[in-house]
Amino acid sequence: MLNDLIGGFKTIAPSIPYIINGIWVSLGIALGASILGFVGGILLSLCKIGNIKVLNGLARAYTSVFRGTPLILQLAIAYFGIPQLFQMGDVNPFTCAVLTFGLNSAAYMSEIIRSGINAVDKGQFEASEALGISYWPAMKDIILPQAIKNILPAMMNEFITLTKDSAIVSTISVTDMMRRSQIVAAQYYLYFPPMLVSLVMYYVIVLILTYFGGRLERRMRRSD
Amino acid sequence: MIKAEHIFKNFGELHVLKDVSLEIRKGEVVVIIGPSGSGKSTFLRCINLLEKPTGGRVEIDDQEMTALRPKQVVKVREKVGMVFQHFYLFPHKTVLENLIYAPMKVKGLSREKAEERAKELLEKVGLSEKAGQYPSKLSGGQQQRVAIARALAMEPDYMLFDEPTSALDPEMVKEVLEVIQSLADTGMTMIIVTHEMGFAKMVADKVVFMDDGQILESASPDQFFSAPKTDRAKDFLEKIL
Numbered sequence: 001m002l003n004d005l006i007g008g009f010k011t012i013a014p015s016i017p018y019i020i021n022g023i024w025v026s027l028g029i030a031l032g033a034s035i036l037g038f039v040g041g042i043l044l045s046l047c048k049i050g051n052i053k054v055l056n057g058l059a060r061a062y063t064s065v066f067r068g069t070p071l072i073l074q075l076a077i078a079y080f081g082i083p084q085l086f087q088m089g090d091v092n093p094f095t096c097a098v099l100t101f102g103l104n105s106a107a108y109m110s111e112i113i114r115s116g117i118n119a120v121d122k123g124q125f126e127a128s129e130a131l132g133i134s135y136w137p138a139m140k141d142i143i144l145p146q147a148i149k150n151i152l153p154a155m156m157n158e159f160i161t162l163t164k165d166s167a168i169v170s171t172i173s174v175t176d177m178m179r180r181s182q183i184v185a186a187q188y189y190l191y192f193p194p195m196l197v198s199l200v201m202y203y204v205i206v207l208i209l210t211y212f213g214g215r216l217e218r219r220m221r222r223s224d
Numbered sequence: 225m226i227k228a229e230h231i232f233k234n235f236g237e238l239h240v241l242k243d244v245s246l247e248i249r250k251g252e253v254v255v256i257i258g259p260s261g262s263g264k265s266t267f268l269r270c271i272n273l274l275e276k277p278t279g280g281r282v283e284i285d286d287q288e289m290t291a292l293r294p295k296q297v298v299k300v301r302e303k304v305g306m307v308f309q310h311f312y313l314f315p316h317k318t319v320l321e322n323l324i325y326a327p328m329k330v331k332g333l334s335r336e337k338a339e340e341r342a343k344e345l346l347e348k349v350g351l352s353e354k355a356g357q358y359p360s361k362l363s364g365g366q367q368q369r370v371a372i373a374r375a376l377a378m379e380p381d382y383m384l385f386d387e388p389t390s391a392l393d394p395e396m397v398k399e400v401l402e403v404i405q406s407l408a409d410t411g412m413t414m415i416i417v418t419h420e421m422g423f424a425k426m427v428a429d430k431v432v433f434m435d436d437g438q439i440l441e442s443a444s445p446d447q448f449f450s451a452p453k454t455d456r457a458k459d460f461l462e463k464i465l
Contacts, residue, residue: 121310121312123308123310123312124312124314126274126308126312127306127308127312127313127314127371129274129298129301130272130274130301130304130305130306130308130375131301131302131305131325131326131330131374131375131378132298132299132301132302132326132330132378133298133325133326133329133330134295134298137329141325141329142314145316146315146316149316
């Protein structure tokens with residue numbers, strides 16, 4: 001069996017760089033989605049903590065739907081369902097993946113940011129008010145920077161989760177690392193070696209991200 | 225001039241202020257004293273509308289705060305500086321940034337102008353060398369002096385002090401009181417809520433005694449501290465002096 005395994009790796013060796021380079025696709029999706037998710041999350045969280053009832057309800061409904069349904073199904077609807085319904089022809093699967101992941105991540109991110117804002121001392125808002133600073137500048141320059149500092153670890157986790165979950169874009173024909181190992185597996189009719197390559201690769205990337213997350217957190221704590 | 229007329233404040237079933245009226249003339253220093261929970265702080269916060277009164281009206285320089293839209297309230301607040309018990313400096317900004325943020329953002333001052341003014345103020349409160357530090361590196365007394373300087377950076381006409389020394393270690397109370405005293409000497413109009421009776425006696429033009437959501441006495445410090453009229457004021461003074 002061991003010989004078979006070693007032989008298997010030898011067979012797919014020329015394709016290993018192809019699989020590994022898929023990580024850039026995965027990271028690209030995670031990065032694009034987290035930027036979208038961050039901006040969307042801030043907007044949603046502001047809707048949730050504000051006094052406007054309509055926005056309140058909308059933001060909560062949005063979060064509820066995106067958190068309450070499978071991501072792989074949301075992806076399928078975005079890539080297969082909606083384009084067919086509106087006769088949009090072929091849509092770019094990568095763009096589709098970034099948008100869906102971004103919208104989904106915004107729902108999770110908004111909860112993180114909301115708890116971060118709530119954790120900032122109410123006195124910070126009062127001190128701003130007493131200085132004649134109006135709501136938006138106070139939010140942008142005083143409250144949010146403090147909130148984001150507190151929730152940085154949680155946001156880093158969200159990014160790591162996105163990187164891992166991005167593997168499901170293989171279902172809409174994006175050639176990310178997962179998809180590439182499937183392609184290689186099918187080509188040589190050898191499953192274990194290509195899957196192991198991407199497994200190790202995903203894990204290494206997550207370890208690296210975790211390491212940088214920890215460093216970032218320590219650096220932030222130093223200015224306290 | 226600040227005029228508060230018939231202020232009521234309820235928190236649900238709790239009636240914190242029951243018909244409180246007070247006038248503060250330009251240049252006057254009014255000290256509000258009274259037992260904990262008597263509504264002193266709430267009353268102070270009603271003046272710049274950090275707390276919205278349930279009933280009554282607040283006037284600042286003939287502008288009826290309680291009738292203004294939120295945007296206009298923000299505008300009038302520029303004239304009223306406030307110092308809090310727990311300082312509430314912006315922890316992610318340095319001392320200098322704490323002082324220049326509002327003048328630049330709200331008053332539209334240039335950075336140079338704002339910094340120049342900030343440095344003058346830091347010198348006045350004796351903290352010039354702390355300009356580049358973050359608030360967490362300062363002692364409580366230093367933080368409170370920065371907070372006072374931050375409020376003054378907006379060049380307010382009035383200052384409200386909400387128990388400015390209550391959160392401080394005893395050895396730091398003096399340095400803060402000295403700053404407030406020197407501010408009084410410049411003729412600043414101030415309302416001070418405090419438990420420091422010696423300081424009240426020294427700095428006040430008028431002492432107001434509150435208990436149970438009402439003003440029971442309002443008199444000159446000499447009069448009040450030597451011959452309080454109500455039993456509750458006598459009782460209070462006996463307990464703390």
